[in-house]
Amino acid sequence: MILAVAAGVGYGLWVFVGPRVWGGSGKARPLTAVAVRGELKIGITDTGELESIDAVQVMCELMGGGKLVSVVDEGKSVAKGDEVARLDTDALAKLLSEQEVKFQTADGKVKSCRSDLSQALNKKDGEIAKVELALTLAKIDLEAYTDDKGECRKEIDDRKGKLELAKKQRKEGEDDLAFTRDLVKDGYAQLEQLRAKEFTVEQRKFEVASAEADLAIFERFTKLKKVTELKAKSDDAAREVVRTKETQQSLVDKAQSELKAAESNADIEKKQLVRLNEQIERCLIRAPAGGIVVYSTARSWDENSRIRPGAQVYYQQPILTLPDLSKMRVKMKIHESVVKKVNAGMNATMQISALPDKTLHGKVIKIATIAQSEGWRGAGVKQYETTVSIADLPADAGLKPGMTADVKILIAVLADAVSVPVTAVTEFDGKKVVYAVDGNTVTRREVKVGETNEQFVQIVEGVEPGEEVALDARQRASVESKASGPKAEGAKPETPAVAAPAVAPTAGAPVAAGGG
Numbered sequence: 001m002i003l004a005v006a007a008g009v010g011y012g013l014w015v016f017v018g019p020r021v022w023g024g025s026g027k028a029r030p031l032t033a034v035a036v037r038g039e040l041k042i043g044i045t046d047t048g049e050l051e052s053i054d055a056v057q058v059m060c061e062l063m064g065g066g067k068l069v070s071v072v073d074e075g076k077s078v079a080k081g082d083e084v085a086r087l088d089t090d091a092l093a094k095l096l097s098e099q100e101v102k103f104q105t106a107d108g109k110v111k112s113c114r115s116d117l118s119q120a121l122n123k124k125d126g127e128i129a130k131v132e133l134a135l136t137l138a139k140i141d142l143e144a145y146t147d148d149k150g151e152c153r154k155e156i157d158d159r160k161g162k163l164e165l166a167k168k169q170r171k172e173g174e175d176d177l178a179f180t181r182d183l184v185k186d187g188y189a190q191l192e193q194l195r196a197k198e199f200t201v202e203q204r205k206f207e208v209a210s211a212e213a214d215l216a217i218f219e220r221f222t223k224l225k226k227v228t229e230l231k232a233k234s235d236d237a238a239r240e241v242v243r244t245k246e247t248q249q250s251l252v253d254k255a256q257s258e259l260k261a262a263e264s265n266a267d268i269e270k271k272q273l274v275r276l277n278e279q280i281e282r283c284l285i286r287a288p289a290g291g292i293v294v295y296s297t298a299r300s301w302d303e304n305s306r307i308r309p310g311a312q313v314y315y316q317q318p319i320l321t322l323p324d325l326s327k328m329r330v331k332m333k334i335h336e337s338v339v340k341k342v343n344a345g346m347n348a349t350m351q352i353s354a355l356p357d358k359t360l361h362g363k364v365i366k367i368a369t370i371a372q373s374e375g376w377r378g379a380g381v382k383q384y385e386t387t388v389s390i391a392d393l394p395a396d397a398g399l400k401p402g403m404t405a406d407v408k409i410l411i412a413v414l415a416d417a418v419s420v421p422v423t424a425v426t427e428f429d430g431k432k433v434v435y436a437v438d439g440n441t442v443t444r445r446e447v448k449v450g451e452t453n454e455q456f457v458q459i460v461e462g463v464e465p466g467e468e469v470a471l472d473a474r475q476r477a478s479v480e481s482k483a484s485g486p487k488a489e490g491a492k493p494e495t496p497a498v499a500a501p502a503v504a505p506t507a508g509a510p511v512a513a514g515g516g
Contacts, residue, residue, distance in 0.1 A: 030470040032437050033421050037465040040417040040458055042451045043410045044342065048332030048388065050352070050403045052323030056289045057296075061282045062087055063275075065314035071307060074295045078287045078322070085319055087283040096276045103273050106266035113259035120255040124248035131244045135237035142230040152223055159218055163211035170204035177201045291322030294401055323401050328390055330362070330405045333383035336371060341411050343367075348388045353404045355397060362389040364409060412451065418465055419456040425449060426473040433477065434463060435470040442470060444480065 060066065066087035078084055145151045177197040183189035295307040296318035305311060307319060330350060334342055346364045364386060371382040388407055393399070424434050428444065436445045447462030463469065470476060 030435075030437060030442065030472055030476075032468040032470055033424055035418055035420050035459060035463045035465055035467050035469060037416060037418050040414040040419050040451070040453070040456060041410060042412040042414065042453050043408050044334065044338055045406065045408045045454060046332050046334060048330040048350075048386075048405050048407050049401070050328050050399055050405055051331055051401050052321070052325065053327040053329050055294075055321045055323035055401065056287075056291065057318050058084060058285060058288065058320050058322065060087070060313045060315060060317045060319055061285075062279055063315055065312065065317065066283065068307070068309055068311045068313060068319075070309055071295075071319070072293050074293050074307075074320075076293050077291070078293060079290045080287055082287045083284060084287050084293065085285040087285070087313075089280050089283045092276060092280050092283065096273070096280065099269065099273045099276055103266065103269040106262065106269040109262040110259065110266045113255065113262045117252070117255035117259050120248070120252045124245075124252055127244050127248050128241070131237065131241045135234070135241050138230070138234040138237040142227070142234045145230055146227055152226065155218060156215070156223075159211065159215040163208065163215055166204065166207040166211045170201065170208050173197070173201040173204040285319070287322060289322055292325060292400075294321045294323055296320055297402070321401070325399065326393075326395065328393055328399055328401075329365070330388040330390065330407055332386050332388065332405075332407050333372065334367075334386050336382040336384065339367065339384045339386075342386065342409055346409055346411065348407055348409045350388065350390070350405045350407045352397075352399060353406075354399055355394075358394070360390050360392055362391050365389050414451060414458060417450070418459045418463060420459055420463065420469050421471060422452065422455060422457050423471045424469040424473050425457045425459075426477045428477040428480065433473070434459075435473050435476050436463065437468040437470055442476075444476075 069086045069088050071085040072078060072083070143150070147153070177194075177200070180189055180194050180197045184191060184194045305313070305317070307313075313319060342364060344364050344367060348362050348364060350360045350362065352358070352360065366387040368385040371384050386409075388409070420434065425432060425447065427433070431446050432449050433444050434447050436443045445462055448460040450458035450460045452458065
């Protein structure tokens with residue numbers, strides 16, 4: 001039994017170490033890979049998160065925000081119209097009561113202003129009718145006095161009639177006086193009778209003179225005074241009509257202005273009342289669609305804003321989402337150094353952490369045009385949000401938004417490329433090099449490289465298919481650099497060309513050959 005075990009161990013050591021012993025001299029032969037020609041897939045790998053395509057977001061619609069009184073448990077299934085959250089309404093209820101009083105006061109002011117306007121309109125019509133009547137009467141008075149058959153002509157005719165009567169009476173007195181004188185002369189009448197006749201004649205002469213004077217005064221002064229007075233009254237009445245119309249219209253305009261201001265104020269108070277009622281209604285948040293409740297993580301860094309009863313939420317803050325779990329996609333961020341290589345429509349594969357044994361497939365459907373900066377946490381790194389579809393999502397996968405997915409985006413497929421593992425290529429003295437292995441000889445060789453993925457590098461010039469290259473190129477270059485001593489002044493410092501993560505080859509990539 002012991003001999004059998006010893007024999008087995010010896011055989012294993014010979015298989016593993018034997019081929020790596022340099023020419024059997026005891027010096028380890030380097031691990032190598034064979035340069036091969038074939039299909040080389042170039043891609044980008046990064047981590048993303050699952051999200052629902054048709055997720056309905058529920059936000060706080062309360063102006064100024066509010067405090068969450070209750071919120072449905074995360075993960076619970078809800079139907080459209082179900083209550084999912086409720087905000088505190090105490091402060092709004094108090095404001096609503098105060099606003100109702102303000103609106104009632106404003107509405108009462110509107111009714112009062114309408115009554116004032118109605119009274120102003122009625123008063124305007126009455127006052128204008130009154131002054132217009134006064135104007136009409138004044139015009140009638142003026143026309144009645146100045147007309148050819150009016151009062152003025154009547155008064156002149158009356159005075160002329162009195163004058164003619166006085167003249168006639170004077171003539172009769174003079175004739176009677178002459179007759180009496182003849183009688184006295186003939187002795188038929190007394191001297192006292194003559195004296196009486198003479199007195200009567202004098203009286204008649206005075207009456208004629210008085211009538212003539214009265215007619216002259218009337219025609220020269222009284223008539224003019226009366227016409228002037230009546231015309232002034234007519235003109236004043238006309239001006240009073242204008243003044244009254246302006247005054248009453250001003251009162252009406254004032255009443256209308258006050259009514260308009262009152263209506264505007266009442267409208268503002270009513271809108272405020274309606275808005276407060278709407279705000280109170282918004283405190284009861286119902287599901288706009290059916291789905292699974294997922295709390296928002298928009299402000300996950302702020303403990304005070306974490307979704308829970310008692311939390312303070314601001315206006316338009318996402319509270320929860322109701323995703324459609326049957327339609328999912330992946331959102332990832334691509335570094336600015338490689339985003340120009342990615343285009344919409346490129347194929348992608350993804351590995352969901354919750355489905356470790358299944359590879360899903362999809363396409364790039366959207367790339368952000370504006371970069372997102374990680375700020376001080378990301379040292380100014382710029383990344384572009386990229387959306388990838390999932391074409392073969394299992395119906396019973398039970399995936400949820402926020403789950404992690406490792407996404408590989410296929411950028412290009414080089415159908416006839418010569419490639420070697422990334423660890424076989426490094427930089428020496430500012431140039432890309434490989435260490436070619438030929439039998440017992442290792443030679444540093446300058447190469448021209450093309451595209452690369454996580455495991456393999458395309459060799460454009462310098463290596464032919466079938467040649468072996470050492471997989472420890474970086475260590476060899478470092479040893480050579482130290483052995484050659486200080487570099488000439490102005491030489492570029494040595495930097496490795498490509499990092500070499502220890503991962504399995506991607507599908508369709510060249511397979512590295514072992515040492516031989």
